[in-house]
Amino acid sequence: MKDALAHAELIAVLTAVTNDAPRVMTVSKGEALPSGPFELEHRSLQAGLREWVNEQTGHPLGYLEQLYTFADRDRSPQDRARRTISISYLGLVREQAAPGAGAPGWHGWYEYFPWEDHREGRPDALAPIAEALNAWAATEPSRRDHRQKRIDLSLGLNGAGWNEELALQRYELMYEAGLVTEAGAQGVPGTGRPMFADHRRMLATAITRLRAKIKYRPVVFELMPESFTLSHLQRTVEALAGLALHKPNFRRLIDQQELIEETGEMSSETGGRPAKLYRYRRAILEEHALSSARLPLSRN
Template sequence: MGKRRPVLEVATLLESPIPVRTITQIQAEVEAERQLPEAKNYEVGRFFRPSVTVDVVIFTLQERELRVLLVRRGQWPFQDRWALPGGFVREAEGLEAAAARELLEETGVKDVFLEQLHTFGGLERDPRTRVITVAYYALVPNQRLTPAANADAREARWCSVYHLPELAFDHDLILARALTRLRAKIMNSRVAFQLMPEKFTLTQLQQAYEVVLGKELDKRNFRKKILASDVVLETDEKQKKGRQRPARLYRFNEAIELED
């Protein structure tokens, strides 16, 4: 299926009639502003500065279930409670870079689907201080990952989205929004294929759709729609399972233009 392109923040990737400068140009202009006399007189502490974190909803398919990675917190606040992977954004780190770092630390994978979800800034969402979190969601094929808790977590576990423990902070709200986004996009984008192995049967693909949507789909109509859309390509390989008739393997058609 080839390399899965992560979603990027760079505005120049977007088709827009608005002339957009490169990141390098913007950085040069910002640095020039820093050299002006007015910069030395600016009071950094004049305005309140909240802390900024990223939280990542990491979805995968395991045993015909849609699962999300949770970590058990090893320290206050909400010690021993389950939470989404996340952490504070470092001083010289962009938001997406921070989310990608958390994803890599927790799963050992990179270059997968990663998209910004929503910003959560409730006044009472964190007992430590005012914390604004930028949530992302990631889609990772099960074949590529091995969860491992990071330094501030005691353990990591894949949990069914339908059987969740009580979560820390407002992470239940974040997870609910991520699932809503995933369901809204799955029928008209390539997100389902971000959860699949490189080669798969049509039955496996249908099961992925059903697991995400939480409902059964008509087999005949599903296959008719998928094959007519040219979104998959037939391979020369078949998958044999027990005494069942070998099933044809397919792969995603990279030439088809679909939204991520």
């Protein structure tokens, strides 16, 4: 086995939901994800990441999951003499105490992916993107049909429905078509805010992973405060999925699974009938870490 030394870097996609907006922790004014080197004294990759996130941000880090390991030569502006291996992690952080418009470092997912938020119907950003992609498909007649099918399925065109889990595929498609700034493009309108190197790709990976995961594992609760109302829980899920959910079905599913219990308290925040407060049944944690925790889909 030949010697093959590489620079190892840990990248964190830390996510929280505040005021029904999913946010990601950033550095450099929102242009990059926080990262740090993997060092010799770290016990494991995960432990290494935990350490310096704790050190640098002080945020208690609940859930942590490995996302992906990248080392593509052509996607980051590194020197060619030495390779960098980037190991990315998805971390979930509890909502901070309502930091107004936005605490320094936290930015909304949908600044970077305006086309991913379908809570109020199809966003306007999708039209110019679809148009640009279609034009790209037409440039190469031999692959045209194949490309067109990918576009239609990814964006939910021509009879295909919108699938919120395809966030990464959509970004990769736009990258391939040269629509995003990271791919060297001019920046087609509506293609969102760019990030350093392939950090936006990692965020897209995180979004896709999380949107898939909330459907079968109770990870949402890592983002919720101690006690919450059912509507609050639903709005948090909707924020992550970028979809509006059917209220009665959401509630039915939640209490079928017996994941939460009433605290006895009530909340009377927004005008209307006061809502019961609930808490996550921590005692049941590992049990549900194994079994499922599905969520209702669609509506809109």
